[in-house]
Amino acid sequence: MPKTNNGGAGSGTDSGDDVTPDRDTRWQQVAKRLYDPDQDDALTSVIVFAIADAEGVAPTEVDAPTLYNVVDVAAIEGALFGARPDGTARETTGSVEFRYAEYLVEVNSGGWVRVCEPTDPEPR
């Protein structure tokens, strides 16, 4: 199993050089939820609810670490869903991924929040 560095991985950038420490890890999606920027449901809540789905617990039981300690959710929200100053939507296409505990969380500009967990490496 790969070592998790306790949520300190920050957000990944999709540059050519992979910044995630475990490039060879295979990830399997275990939960996903849709975030709708027009609804009153904060992105933080959608992410935590998706992690709760993955863990099979109530959202209020997802308690450590706090998302605040792992990633700036407001920055993700602004980057992927932020409107122009005149209120019109940008045509953003992209995604942000970050580690939360043992999970890899991906948020894409379509609003999908996916939670993946590592699978055991296949024998070679």
Added chain:
Amino acid sequence: MSEESTGEDDGNVAVSVRATGDRSLPRKILEFDHVYEALAHRRRRYVCYSLLEDAQQSLTELATDVAAWENDVPEGAVTHRQHERAYVSLYHTHIPKLVALGVVSFDAASETVMPAANAEQVTAALIGAGAALDSQQNANGETNAEN
């Protein structure tokens, strides 16, 4: 106070900045980043506002209050899901941010929110904003409150 209602020129928000030649505000207030950041989100504003009434609150009470306020229902009518959403966003984003800004402290064991060193500046700013809006409304004779 002349309260003559001018015709409805909606959309034309009548915010006038009057130069009075009297700049009595200390420049220091421009540097209170922590105050502006604390107040930059509506849920954090609510938390700061609630500090004016109760010095110490449980996170679950606070979540109920926030959900009641946002959904415009009495506290008793807040649904489980509304409460959960408010609780999660306070716990994972807004309370940690207010802790980092020195506005509140949070006891994880009892899940209690208490004012911290910068709380007074922030609540003073809220009170100041309220007073400024009041006097502006009186001066304009009508309110442009939106949102």
